[in-house]
Every structure is written in structure tokens, then in C-alpha cells.
Amino acid sequence: MKKDNVFEFFRRLAELNPSPETELEFGNxxxxxxxxxxxxxxxxxxxxxxxxxxxxxxxxxxxxxxxxxxxxxxxxxxxxxxxxxxxxxxxxxxxxxxxxxxxxxxxxxxxxxxxxxxxxxxxxxxxxxxGAETFAVDTHIFRVGNRTGLAKGKTPLAVEKQLEKKVPAPFRVGAHHWLILHGRYICKARSPECWRCPVVDLCGYKPKIMEKGAAKKAS
Incomplete structure (x- = not known):
């Protein structure tokens, strides 16, 4: 994914969810x-x-x-x-x-x-x-990074290193939250819901599923 597209990718996710947080509940x-x-x-x-x-x-x-x-x-x-x-x-x-x-x-x-x-x-x-600029690569981020072309790597550490290199400054703290939520609710493992994806035009994944119900197994 090109530098300008990476910025736009996160800009759109940030616009939809300006203050992303973990979905885990905790008090301290x-x-x-x-x-x-x-x-x-x-x-x-x-x-x-x-x-x-x-x-x-x-x-x-x-x-x-x-x-x-x-x-x-x-x-x-x-x-x-x-x-x-x-x-x-x-x-x-x-x-x-x-x-x-x-x-x-x-x-x-x-x-x-x-x-x-x-x-x-x-x-x-x-x-x-x-508030550290860290990227916790779970299965969702690993999939989204590789599938979209945002951060390709054969291991979680490789994907993490790509994110460290490519994520622009305004989005570094929130990046891993946006990617997890994107992978959890839209860019799903078996059938990504491309028809409602806010960054579909920036994504390098080829067999996009552009109609609801037209799901096919995604790699």
C-alpha cells in the first residue's frame, strides 16, 4: 500500500471512530x-x-x-x-x-x-x-495487514515491524485498535464484508465481496 493510501486508510478509520479503545473491561x-x-x-x-x-x-x-x-x-x-x-x-x-x-x-x-x-x-x-506507540499484532491485525497490503509479513513480529515503519504520526497510538476492530467486525477471516468497508478502494485484496450474502471463503 502506497504512503498516501496508508494515511488515507487510517484517516477514514479515525474519522469513523475518533477515540478507539480496547473492548476489554478494566478499572486500572x-x-x-x-x-x-x-x-x-x-x-x-x-x-x-x-x-x-x-x-x-x-x-x-x-x-x-x-x-x-x-x-x-x-x-x-x-x-x-x-x-x-x-x-x-x-x-x-x-x-x-x-x-x-x-x-x-x-x-x-x-x-x-x-x-x-x-x-x-x-x-x-x-x-x-x-499511551505508547506500540502495535499489538493479534490474528485480526495479522490478517488485515496482509490482506489489505498495509503491512505484509509472515510472522506477527514482521507485521509489527512494518506497522512501526509505515503508520503515520497522527495515527500511531490508535492504529492497533482501529485494525483490531476492523478485522473483528468488517474484514472478517472467512468472509470479509467488503460491501460496507470504508477503505475498500484502498485495499489490495482482489476477490472482494461487494454484495451482502455473496460471501465466499477468503484466504
Whole structure:
């Protein structure tokens, strides 16, 4: 995708949604970190259902440690991989209490050292909590980046590097939110809804589905 088209791509998405946010529900930075860890291979809707009661009870790492692994499992047992996620959340909470005075570090290298926190999770926290210009490449962004020609890459890291290079300054903080929402609700995996896409003319995807109901399996 050409430089001018990249700018126009994000300009249109920004015009439609000037203040994009994560769909995960949280009350503070620590709860955001926990929610993102829990969201791996799970939907935001499913995570929100599980964390509403949890986050009324637990607002700090110390409170999570006090709840304990078994107590946490009771809250999140509807989420996939809840056993390993509970173990990681308790472990990272203990580290936050012991090393960081209960605060979430603002450094990506420190974040990825926490149990259950990979680069994508760290990027989400850095962006949503601290306003960093990071690009958390999930399956939606990976698909949209490659399908549209915006940021092609064979791995999530490769797509992330392309976004870092190509996303223009006014849109860098909101970019990954716009791309996730675009992939989740319009540029869907099996049948992109090109007929209602605001950036369809900028997209490099060839077999566009321009009529509702004319869905075909998309690669």
C-alpha cells in the first residue's frame, strides 16, 4: 500500500471512530494486564464476563495473591486454558508485589519477563495504559495487514515491524485498535464484508465481496 493510501486508510478509520479503545473491561492498569493475559486464545466478551465479579473483588496484585490460585480459577474457569492462566496471573502478581511495589512497569522488557506476558500482551499494556506507540499484532491485525497490503509479513513480529515503519504520526497510538476492530467486525477471516468497508478502494485484496450474502471463503 502506497504512503498516501496508508494515511488515507487510517484517516477514514479515525474519522469513523475518533477515540478507539480496547473492548476489554478494566478499572486500572493492573486489571488491564490481567485481562490481556486472560484474553490469549479467548474472546474479549468471554474475558469480560469472567472478570466483572473478579475485578470487583481484586484491584491490586496483593489482593490477587491473597485470593490465591484456586480462588482465581473459580472466577475464570469459563475461559480457555484457565489452569495455566491462573498460575501465571498469581505468579506475575507476586513479582509485581515483590519487585515493583505493586505497580505495573512501563517498560516492555520488564513486562515480557512476567509469567504469561509475551510481546503482544506487553504492547497492549504499553499502548492502552501508558499511551505508547506500540502495535499489538493479534490474528485480526495479522490478517488485515496482509490482506489489505498495509503491512505484509509472515510472522506477527514482521507485521509489527512494518506497522512501526509505515503508520503515520497522527495515527500511531490508535492504529492497533482501529485494525483490531476492523478485522473483528468488517474484514472478517472467512468472509470479509467488503460491501460496507470504508477503505475498500484502498485495499489490495482482489476477490472482494461487494454484495451482502455473496460471501465466499477468503484466504
Amino acid at each position: 492498569t493492573y486489571q488491564l494486564l490481567v485481562a490481556v493475559v486472560l484474553s490469549a486464545q479467548a474472546t474479549d466478551v468471554g474475558v469480560n464476563k469472567a472478570t466483572r465479579a473478579l475485578f470487583r473483588e481484586v484491584k491490586t496484585p496483593a489482593q490477587m495473591v491473597a485470593l490465591g490460585e484456586e480462588g482465581l480459577k473459580e472466577h475464570i474457569k469459563t475461559i480457555g486454558l484457565f489452569n495455566s492462566k491462573a498460575k501465571n496471573v498469581i505468579a506475575l502478581s507476586e513479582i509485581l508485589v515483590e519487585r515493583y511495589d505493586g505497580k505495573v512497569p512501563q517498560d516492555r522488557d520488564a513486562l515480557v519477563e512476567l509469567p504469561g506476558v509475551g510481546r503482544k500482551t506487553a504492547n497492549v499494556v504499553m499502548n492502552c495504559a501508558f
